[in-house]
Amino acid sequence: MSVNLRIPGPTPCPDDVLQAMSRQMINHRGPEFQEIITRITSSLQQFFETKNDVLTLTSAGTGAIEAAVVNTFSPGDRALCVSIGVFGDRFADIAQTYGVNVEKLSFDQGTAADPDAVAAALKKDASFKAVLLTHNETSTGVTNDLGAIAKAIRGVRPDILILVDAISSLGSVPLPIDAWDLDVVFTGSQKGWMVPPGMAMVAVSQRAWKAVDQARIPRYYFDYKKAKSYLEKGQTPWTPAVSVYFAMDVALQKLQKEGLKNIHERHARLGQFTRDSVKAMGLKIVPGEERYASNTVTAVWVPDGVDGPALNKMMRTEYNTVLAGGQGPLTGKIFRIGHLGFVSQEDLQACFDALKQALPRVGYSPVAAAR
Numbered sequence: 001m002s003v004n005l006r007i008p009g010p011t012p013c014p015d016d017v018l019q020a021m022s023r024q025m026i027n028h029r030g031p032e033f034q035e036i037i038t039r040i041t042s043s044l045q046q047f048f049e050t051k052n053d054v055l056t057l058t059s060a061g062t063g064a065i066e067a068a069v070v071n072t073f074s075p076g077d078r079a080l081c082v083s084i085g086v087f088g089d090r091f092a093d094i095a096q097t098y099g100v101n102v103e104k105l106s107f108d109q110g111t112a113a114d115p116d117a118v119a120a121a122l123k124k125d126a127s128f129k130a131v132l133l134t135h136n137e138t139s140t141g142v143t144n145d146l147g148a149i150a151k152a153i154r155g156v157r158p159d160i161l162i163l164v165d166a167i168s169s170l171g172s173v174p175l176p177i178d179a180w181d182l183d184v185v186f187t188g189s190q191k192g193w194m195v196p197p198g199m200a201m202v203a204v205s206q207r208a209w210k211a212v213d214q215a216r217i218p219r220y221y222f223d224y225k226k227a228k229s230y231l232e233k234g235q236t237p238w239t240p241a242v243s244v245y246f247a248m249d250v251a252l253q254k255l256q257k258e259g260l261k262n263i264h265e266r267h268a269r270l271g272q273f274t275r276d277s278v279k280a281m282g283l284k285i286v287p288g289e290e291r292y293a294s295n296t297v298t299a300v301w302v303p304d305g306v307d308g309p310a311l312n313k314m315m316r317t318e319y320n321t322v323l324a325g326g327q328g329p330l331t332g333k334i335f336r337i338g339h340l341g342f343v344s345q346e347d348l349q350a351c352f353d354a355l356k357q358a359l360p361r362v363g364y365s366p367v368a369a370a371r
Contacts, residue, residue: 008338034234064200067222075099115152130161136169141299271295296340319354
């Protein structure tokens with residue numbers, strides 16, 4: 001029996017995407033790779049809904065966060081980091097590691113950022129060079145209203161940089177980069193793109209390029225300017241994860257056939273199906289307001305009297321279903337169900353069929369939970 005991988009990344013991959021990775025290596029300085037990276041870059045611009053430069057880096061998502069920091073800041077620069085969970089905190093930690101003076105605007109676990117609060121923080125302090133944001137917080141299953149937040153930011157600081165971690169959202173839920181006037185937006189191949197880990201993709205605005213020219217944090221491997229100059233030749237500065245480029249090329253062609261609107265609608269439909277199924281079992285989702293619930297991952301409170309890690313272990317070892325646990329302060333308190341990328345309603349139904357069998361075995365009583 002195949003494993004039902006229901007974590008929010010890395011996500012399952014279609015067979016033809018995996019088969020593409022088995023191809024023999026090619027010269028990454030040759031014309032065949034040039035054709036592949038040119039095709040990938042053009043497709044990504046369409047999916048990102050941007051005319052900005054789009055770069056690809058051989059890295060996982062955390063490398064994309066680090067790249068955004070080292071390319072746009074100098075030591076001592078001020079940044080406002082809007083955090084609604086573990087990955088918002090990670091953005092702040094990475095920036096602080098490189099000497100950025102970060103002020104964190106944190107919101108309670110399970111809540112979305114308040115655009116008015118972000119605007120108020122910017123009005124109080126005019127020294128911020130950038131705002132750091134997480135679009136979709138996979139640790140809590142909450143999606144920020146990024147369009148409203150960006151509008152609030154621009155209302156106060158029209159020229160401030162807006163840097164967005166869209167690792168688990170871009171390509172799966174609406175995120176029109178140009179329409180929302182965002183500066184650095186990045187994602188990773190292992191999420192909704194249906195590709196194994198190894199590629200980070202980033203859009204860089206003209207405003208951001210000016211910051212890159214001024215930034216003084218040392219950088220080498222993650223240098224945007226090097227990546228852009230080599231892209232003009234159809235190459236990457238350093239040896240790329242060639243097999244991942246093969247896979248991304250195939251995956252993007254599949255996604256283009258489906259169409260961006262249909263992809264967004266599919267994720268919205270599966271997200272709603274997951275939330276409805278959770279509630280039908282008497283369980284509660286983490287987001288306090290369902291309108292902010294993510295369409296790529298659903299976070300569920302572990303019921304009282306249930307051992308969360310024991311539930312996850314039973315699901316994995318006895319029902320071939322892999323759930324994600326909680327992170328940070330939510331460790332052991334929640335479990336998470338990923339529904340992004342290559343996933344069907346049948347996959348999710350199989351997950352809930354397994355949960356219905358496993359939960360009573362670890363002490364869950366729907367009647368008691370409803371009291």
